[in-house]
Amino acid sequence: MPTVKYQKGDTVMGRWPGSSLYYEVKVLGFKPRTQLYTVIYKDGTELELKEQDIKSVSGFQTRSRSRSRSPSRRRSRSRSPARTTRRSSSRTTAAVAATAVTESAPSSRRDSKLKDTVEVRLSPLVSAAASEAKVEAESEKNQGPYNLRRRKADGDAKPELLEKAKAPPAPAAIHSTPLDFGGKIGAYFWLLFLPAWVLFVILQVNLKDPSLVNAPPPLPPLDAFWDAQALGFVILWILFQALLYILPVGKLSEGMPLRSGERLKYRTNGFFAIVVSAIVAGIAVHQGVDLTYVHSHFLQLATATFIISVLLSIYLYVRSRYASSAELALGGNSGNVVYDFFKGHELNPRIKNFDLKFFCEMRPGLIGWCLINFAMALAEMKQQNLDAPSYAMILVNLFQLLYVVDGLWNEEAILTTMDLMHDGFGFMLAFGDLVWVPFTYTLQAYYLVSHPNSLSLPAVTAIVILKLIGFYIFRKSNSEKNAFRRNPSDPKLSHLKTIPTATGKSLLVSGWWGVVRHPNYLGDLIMALAWSLPCGFSHLLPWYYMIYFIILLVHRDSRDMSECRRKYGSAWDEYCRTVRYRIIPRVY
Numbered sequence: 001m002p003t004v005k006y007q008k009g010d011t012v013m014g015r016w017p018g019s020s021l022y023y024e025v026k027v028l029g030f031k032p033r034t035q036l037y038t039v040i041y042k043d044g045t046e047l048e049l050k051e052q053d054i055k056s057v058s059g060f061q062t063r064s065r066s067r068s069r070s071p072s073r074r075r076s077r078s079r080s081p082a083r084t085t086r087r088s089s090s091r092t093t094a095a096v097a098a099t100a101v102t103e104s105a106p107s108s109r110r111d112s113k114l115k116d117t118v119e120v121r122l123s124p125l126v127s128a129a130a131s132e133a134k135v136e137a138e139s140e141k142n143q144g145p146y147n148l149r150r151r152k153a154d155g156d157a158k159p160e161l162l163e164k165a166k167a168p169p170a171p172a173a174i175h176s177t178p179l180d181f182g183g184k185i186g187a188y189f190w191l192l193f194l195p196a197w198v199l200f201v202i203l204q205v206n207l208k209d210p211s212l213v214n215a216p217p218p219l220p221p222l223d224a225f226w227d228a229q230a231l232g233f234v235i236l237w238i239l240f241q242a243l244l245y246i247l248p249v250g251k252l253s254e255g256m257p258l259r260s261g262e263r264l265k266y267r268t269n270g271f272f273a274i275v276v277s278a279i280v281a282g283i284a285v286h287q288g289v290d291l292t293y294v295h296s297h298f299l300q301l302a303t304a305t306f307i308i309s310v311l312l313s314i315y316l317y318v319r320s321r322y323a324s325s326a327e328l329a330l331g332g333n334s335g336n337v338v339y340d341f342f343k344g345h346e347l348n349p350r351i352k353n354f355d356l357k358f359f360c361e362m363r364p365g366l367i368g369w370c371l372i373n374f375a376m377a378l379a380e381m382k383q384q385n386l387d388a389p390s391y392a393m394i395l396v397n398l399f400q401l402l403y404v405v406d407g408l409w410n411e412e413a414i415l416t417t418m419d420l421m422h423d424g425f426g427f428m429l430a431f432g433d434l435v436w437v438p439f440t441y442t443l444q445a446y447y448l449v450s451h452p453n454s455l456s457l458p459a460v461t462a463i464v465i466l467k468l469i470g471f472y473i474f475r476k477s478n479s480e481k482n483a484f485r486r487n488p489s490d491p492k493l494s495h496l497k498t499i500p501t502a503t504g505k506s507l508l509v510s511g512w513w514g515v516v517r518h519p520n521y522l523g524d525l526i527m528a529l530a531w532s533l534p535c536g537f538s539h540l541l542p543w544y545y546m547i548y549f550i551i552l553l554v555h556r557d558s559r560d561m562s563e564c565r566r567k568y569g570s571a572w573d574e575y576c577r578t579v580r581y582r583i584i585p586r587v588y
């Protein structure tokens with residue numbers, strides 16, 4: 001930009017549309033055709049501004065001191081969307097959302113509001129063209145000659161006066177978060193039940209006639225749980241994965257904007273990690289390492305991992321007590337030690353740049369899941385004297401490998417999921433990531449080691465087709481949402497309809513997210529079915545994942561619904577009225 005006043009990368013003060021408030025922004029570029037600067041606010045909001053609405057930082061600072069004395073500033077407060085939504089901490093987001101939506105769609109047109117809003121299209125933003133949808137036109141009326149391109153604020157994060165931009169959320173807002181998982185009593189229950197359940201299924205799967213409804217088998221003697229070597233292997237595995245994670249290989253991806261507006265960086269080299277892990281495992285087997293150890297020491301390996309997850313959770317709980325309020329998730333601070341320990345409180349606990357939640361969610365457990373499945377295939381060959389694994393074992397291995405590899409290949413997409421964006425890191429996720437995933441998601445492969453199930457070729461074909469259908473829905477819908485959240489102006493998404501919300505984020509209302517409210521769950525469930533089918537119908541145990549997953553996703557969907565209603569208020573209700581079904585079209 002040789003001839004323009006402000007250069008790409010300059011930090012300047014940008015006027016907030018419709019007000020005389022200025023915020024610190026960074027210049028991203030200049031469009032000679034429209035004569036507009038693209039700027040980014042500290043909370044991730046991107047706007048296009050005229051040159052006259054940009055000032056140098058130094059000139060601004062002198063005038064910004066006496067905020068309350070400027071009549072124009074006082075007047076502008078009520079007009080600025082940012083001020084409107086943050087004026088009173090006691091107002092609920094739902095109420096705020098309702099206000100904002102009313103502002104952009106007059107009440108006389110209330111009945112046609114939905115039509116107006118859902119017809120907003122994601123178009124590459126240039127100056128207001130006559131063909132632009134009504135809502136955009138409405139907001140332009142309010143905002144003056146600005147081009148409100150996108151606001152990447154997280155939930156209730158809003159552009160705020162500069163001096164408030166880094167302010168932590170009001171403690172009152174944090175404390176008002178409702179308790180999940182059955183509250184405090186529920187937390188006691190889950191803390192005991194989850195490990196007990198893992199133990200139950202591990203003991204069941206070794207029985208000749210395993211069943212989910214059988215009485216629990218007798219407990220083995222205490223020393224059968226413990227094996228120092230198993231603990232050593234687990235520690236080595238986690239350290240090995242940690243080493244791969246910190247290697248400066250692969251992309252550094254940006255997470256979603258935090259409440260402070262900051263965006264954390266994540267090393268998304270998961271695919272590299274699984275490839276290296278596979279090579280190392282292959283070399284080890286070639287060198288004569290007996291991986292069937294994993295099958296024969298499954299209980300001891302699970303116990304060792306459980307101990308590590310408990311220690312990690314204690315560490316996470318203690319450090320969350322010292323974290324600043326800006327670093328905390330909106331849940332996990334009930335004041336009850338057990339609940340907070342279970343739910344987790346710190347949003348992104350990090351040791352320097354090492355993100356503990358991201359690492360645990362994507363690496364040791366997930367890649368460990370594939371390694372265990374592979375070990376089960378070797379154990380099946382050994383136990384049943386086979387030259388190659390059975391069809392059923394191959395299908396289970398390949399399907400789940402595809403799932404994990406896909407997750408790691410698209411690792412950046414995890415940064416827009418609930419766990420990464422909203423949930424604190426505590427026992428639930430630490431145990432879930434490190435113990436639950438590798439030691440219960442592998443049950444189908446474990447089951448097949450001693451419960452063979454032969455499959456005809458047509459059965460194999462049908463199961464493969466089912467898996468591919470599920471995978472297609474899962475991947476397409478996740479990628480669509482991820483791409484939209486990362487860049488709502490992406491020209492590839494310009495055909496999609498959206499509903500604007502008061503937070504500045506929009507909701508997709510056509511495409512995959514117009515079919516059901518959680519198309520990604522639908523795809524995931526279809527895949528889960530394809531993972532269980534190879535094990536046949538003789539026992540319920542290999543269907544455990546399917547049953548658990550339905551419960552998990554139905555619960556997750558309702559958690560997400562409440563969270564989105566809190567964030568988006570009436571815009572979310574409109575979305576729900578437009579997209580009636582949650583997961584399965586016309587059924588649920």
Ligand SMILES: NC(=O)C1=CN([C@@H]2O[C@H](COP(=O)(O)OP(=O)(O)OC[C@H]3O[C@@H](n4cnc5c(N)ncnc54)[C@H](OP(=O)(O)O)[C@@H]3O)[C@@H](O)[C@H]2O)C=CC1
Nearest residue numbers: 417418419478481485506507508509513520521524556560
């Ligand atoms: N195998 C396993 O054990 C598990 C797998 N999964 C899978 O992980 C993936 C991620 O799941 P999860 O994190 O639960 O949920 P989602 O990826 O579906 O994320 C939900 C978030 O997406 C955003 N969103 C919702 N509706 C819309 C819309 N219409 N338009 C745009 N954004 C929208 C909202 O966040 P915001 O608006 O704030 O961006 C909402 O909070 C899924 O595929 C799921 O199946 C999940 C759990 C367990």
Ligand SMILES: CC(C)=CCC[C@@H](C)[C@H]1CC=C2C3=C(CC[C@@]21C)[C@@]1(C)CC[C@H](O)C(C)(C)[C@@H]1CC3
Nearest residue numbers: 194361403406407414419428429431432433436437
């Ligand atoms: C009962 C209990 C302890 C629950 C904890 C839930 C966790 C096991 C799951 C929460 C969300 C998950 C996701 C994946 C694994 C299971 C957990 C951690 C995931 C990493 C699997 C691979 C996928 O491709 C995925 C990246 C979409 C997925 C993200 C969510």
